[in-house]
Amino acid sequence: MNTTEKYLVGVYDDEDEVLHAVTEVKESGVKIEEVYTPFPIHGLDKAIGHPRTRIPIAAFMFGLTGLTCAQFLINYTMVFDWPMIIGGKDFFALPDWIPVSFEGTVLFTAFGMVITFCITNSLWPGKKPKTFDLRSTDDKFIVTINMDKNKLSEAEIETILKKSGAIEVNVKQF
Amino acid sequence: MAGHSHFSPANVEEHFEFTSEARNKLITAMIVGAVLLGVGVFFLGSGEHQEVAHAAAGHAAEHGGEHLSGGAASHHETSWNPLNRLWVNLWLNGVFFTGIAIIGMFFVAVQYLAKAGWSSVVKRIPEAFPKFLYFTFPVLLLIFVFKGDVIFHWMHHGITDPNSEHFDKIIAGKKGYLNFTFFLVRLVGIFVVWLVLWNMMRKKSLEEDLTGGTKNFFDMVRIGTGFVVAMGISASLSAWDWVMSIDTHWFSTMFGWYMFASWHVTGLATITLTVLLLKDKGYMKYVSESHLHDLGKFMFAFSIFWTYVWFAQFLLIYYANMPEETIYFLERWEGHNKIYKAVEILNVFMNFFFPFLIMMTRDAKRTPIFLKICCFFVIVGHYLDFYQMIMPGTVGPHGGFGLVEFGSVILFASAFIYVVSNELTKASLVAKNHPFLEEALHHDI
Numbered sequence: 001m002n003t004t005e006k007y008l009v010g011v012y013d014d015e016d017e018v019l020h021a022v023t024e025v026k027e028s029g030v031k032i033e034e035v036y037t038p039f040p041i042h043g044l045d046k047a048i049g050h051p052r053t054r055i056p057i058a059a060f061m062f063g064l065t066g067l068t069c070a071q072f073l074i075n076y077t078m079v080f081d082w083p084m085i086i087g088g089k090d091f092f093a094l095p096d097w098i099p100v101s102f103e104g105t106v107l108f109t110a111f112g113m114v115i116t117f118c119i120t121n122s123l124w125p126g127k128k129p130k131t132f133d134l135r136s137t138d139d140k141f142i143v144t145i146n147m148d149k150n151k152l153s154e155a156e157i158e159t160i161l162k163k164s165g166a167i168e169v170n171v172k173q174f
Numbered sequence: 175m176a177g178h179s180h181f182s183p184a185n186v187e188e189h190f191e192f193t194s195e196a197r198n199k200l201i202t203a204m205i206v207g208a209v210l211l212g213v214g215v216f217f218l219g220s221g222e223h224q225e226v227a228h229a230a231a232g233h234a235a236e237h238g239g240e241h242l243s244g245g246a247a248s249h250h251e252t253s254w255n256p257l258n259r260l261w262v263n264l265w266l267n268g269v270f271f272t273g274i275a276i277i278g279m280f281f282v283a284v285q286y287l288a289k290a291g292w293s294s295v296v297k298r299i300p301e302a303f304p305k306f307l308y309f310t311f312p313v314l315l316l317i318f319v320f321k322g323d324v325i326f327h328w329m330h331h332g333i334t335d336p337n338s339e340h341f342d343k344i345i346a347g348k349k350g351y352l353n354f355t356f357f358l359v360r361l362v363g364i365f366v367v368w369l370v371l372w373n374m375m376r377k378k379s380l381e382e383d384l385t386g387g388t389k390n391f392f393d394m395v396r397i398g399t400g401f402v403v404a405m406g407i408s409a410s411l412s413a414w415d416w417v418m419s420i421d422t423h424w425f426s427t428m429f430g431w432y433m434f435a436s437w438h439v440t441g442l443a444t445i446t447l448t449v450l451l452l453k454d455k456g457y458m459k460y461v462s463e464s465h466l467h468d469l470g471k472f473m474f475a476f477s478i479f480w481t482y483v484w485f486a487q488f489l490l491i492y493y494a495n496m497p498e499e500t501i502y503f504l505e506r507w508e509g510h511n512k513i514y515k516a517v518e519i520l521n522v523f524m525n526f527f528f529p530f531l532i533m534m535t536r537d538a539k540r541t542p543i544f545l546k547i548c549c550f551f552v553i554v555g556h557y558l559d560f561y562q563m564i565m566p567g568t569v570g571p572h573g574g575f576g577l578v579e580f581g582s583v584i585l586f587a588s589a590f591i592y593v594v595s596n597e598l599t600k601a602s603l604v605a606k607n608h609p610f611l612e613e614a615l616h617h618d619i
Contacts, residue, residue: 042618056535087495095492098485 005174007033008157009132010143010166015041018141021164022047025143028160033146036136055113055120062112063105070104071097130174144172181460183611186295188457190598200592207585211260214577218256254572261321262568263578267586268313269416270440270560271306273433274590277441278303279372280405286391286398291610292468292617295461298605299452300445301379302597304372306590311365314416318361325568327422328352345422352419360415364408371401379605386607409434417560420567424502428487433563435483436556439476439525443552446473448594450542450549457603463540464617470539473552477529480556481522506562510571517562524555557583 010025012018019041025032032048074097078084083091118124136142143166145157152160158169278300285293323329327345332338334346334353345352375397382390410430418429426432446469452458491499506514528551538544565573605611 042616060534087493089495095489098489 006147007132007172007174008145008147008154008161009170009172010145010161010164011133011135011168011170012141012143012165013167014165015141017165018143019044019047021161021166022143024164025145025160030145030152030157030160031149033144033149036132036142036144038137038139038141055116058116059109059113062116063109065112066105066108067101069108070101073104074100132172133170181615183606183615186460186604186611186615187602187606188604190452190457190595190603192595192599196595197592200588200595203588204585204592207581207583207588210577210581211263211585212581214579214581215257215260218259218576218578255324256572258321258324259569259572259578260582261317261324262564263582264313265317265325265416265568266560266564267582268310268317269412269564270557271586271590272310272314272412273437274441274444275303275306275310276368276405277437278445279368279375279401280438281441281445282375283398283401283405286395287402289395289610291613292465294605294608294610294614295458295465295617296445296449296469297608298379298598298601298603299448300441301376302594303441303444304368304376305597306593307365307369307372309589309593311369315361315365318358322354325564326352326419327567328419329354348422352422357415360411364412367404367408371397371404375401380601382605382607383602388609391609409437417563420564421502424499426487426491426499426502428483428490432480432483432487435476435480436559439473439480440553440556442469442472442476443549443556445469446545447549447553450546452603453542460604460615462617464619465614466542466545467536467539467619468617470533470545470548473545473548474529474533474539477525477533477552481526481530484522484525505566510566510573513571513573514562514566517558521555521559521562524551525559528555 010021012021015037018035018037022032022035022044026047026049035044035048037044075092079091085091086093086096089096132144133140133142143161145161147154147157150157154171161169281293281300282297284290285297317325323331327333328348330340332340333342334349335341336346350356375394378390378393378397382394413430413433417433418425446466449458449461449466449469453461488503491503506518508515529548532544532548532551533539538548561579608614
């Protein structure tokens with residue numbers, strides 16, 4: 001596996017500029033990896049054109065798993081393994097189990113989504129963060145381009161970025 | 175996309191036109207509703223004798239069924255007047271539509287209290303709803319004053335008189351709260367407070383269109399805050415008085431919340447449906463997918479809230495298993511020859527599973543047809559919710575879905591649409607000088 005990844009980092013000064021630049025750069029055939037901004041910019045996600053997140057589907061699946069596990073736990077303990085009459089109800093007293101089923105669903109969904117989120121964003125203990133430009137937490141807007149995923153040459157991309165309004169273009173390797 | 179909306183506060187003003195064609199249609203619908211109601215009552219009157227004879231024949235065999243009534247219905251058994259079903263239906267629709275109307279005010283009040291921006295494009299629609307209170311107030315008042323004993327067990331003659339043969343010790347113990355005068359004071363008081371606050375709000379809102387500035391906005395925040403406090407008390411009072419006291423022996427501490435939740439989600443569905451229908455007619459082009467998404471989220475969330483409250487009430491009663499409490503659900507589930515069982519099942523399906531599964535995804539909340547279907551189900555479902563709250567305790571075994579029910583719903587719904595449409599013509603469809611309008615027009619989620 002190639003251990004070094006090479007990135008071109010375009011630095012912009014203004015939020016409107018970066019919003020337009022993203023569209024412009026994409027139209028020139030450059031694939032944008034990610035954009036880092038000090039604050040959320042409305043419409044930027046649509047401009048970058050990332051595919052819709054699939055985390056709701058994951059949430060639904062985790063929820064179903066949680067529901068099933070909770071139902072299995074109660075059914076096994078309360079109906080099959082050690083049936084007990086509580087409050088004169090049937091062994092299979094479904095209304096009583098709704099709170100537990102709900103909690104099981106929520107618990108599995110919450111943990112599952114946090115774990116999924118961390119995995120998809122490459123966040124795990126001991127992971128070294130990829131910092132493209134520290135100023136993206138202050139007053140600059142950063143557009144990163146993964147050179148491995150682009151066919152155009154470095155110089156060509158640099159020209160495109162500069163033309164779209166980047167104040168500087170840096171090379172970053174990890 | 176943000177910053178690229180071609181709407182600005184200067185060019186969105188538009189006026190709803192309530193055409194004479196639409197007026198005629200609605201008046202025709204009202205007449206049809208009233209005729210159905212009349213015909214229904216006539217058939218009830220002629221068909222009832224057979225049913226009573228039939229019931230009497232089966233009485234000995236099905237002795238158990240009669241005891242499953244916790245409300246007033248059992249007391250009507252000896253003297254059932256078919257006209258009662260008419261009064262009960264008017265009461266049911268009166269309460270249901272009062273709820274939709276006042277939730278319009280509640281929605282606006284909450285938006286001001288939260289200083290929400292996005293809703294300023296749609297707020298004129300809920301703002302018009304409370305006008306219908308002028309219609310339901312006399313309906314509820316007259317039915318209570320003249321036909322209250324048909325609806326309320328505690329109003330039966332001699333029920334709190336120790337010397338009467340109808341004396342009921344439990345109801346006599348509630349005499350301090352449930353008596354004619356105090357009830358009347360509360361009924362009138364609730365409506366007066368609602369109408370006064372709504373008129374203040376409406377006046378400020380219309381004034382804002384002319385003068386602009388932020389003074390009216392902050393005044394409306396104050397009125398909204400006052401209304402939310404008033405609603406906190408009056409929603410519970412109206413739930414106990416108008417609906418829970420029908421089953422006088424029974425009580426539930428969740429009932430105020432339960433009925434308010436039912437009203438609230440119905441109101442939200444009505445607001446959403448009105449916005450969608452106006453959009454279909456070519457109005458409100460500035461209401462974007464994002465606004466619909468927010469309205470859809472409201473409806474989705476409060477469907478779940480209703481379920482939560484409904485279930486919290488049910489589970490405690492089911493779990494504790496005390497006869498004086500379980501009778502309420504037993505009556506609806508197994509009593510009166512099981513005529514209410516289907517409604518009970520539909521209640522949970524239409525008001526929980528349906529909106530929950532349909533409205534779960536983001537796309538569904540942004541797609542008008544899904545929203546419309548969901549609004550329709552929520553409104554019908556919560557009509558059924560009120561139906562099963564009110565009917566078993568009042569008409570009991572004489573209930574059902576006949577011309578009377580459909581007629582009264584058509585009558586009330588068309589009157590509601592007429593009154594609200596008429597109120598909408600009185601101002602611009604968008605609050606054109608709302609301080610947050612610019613923000614709302616660029617709303618993007």
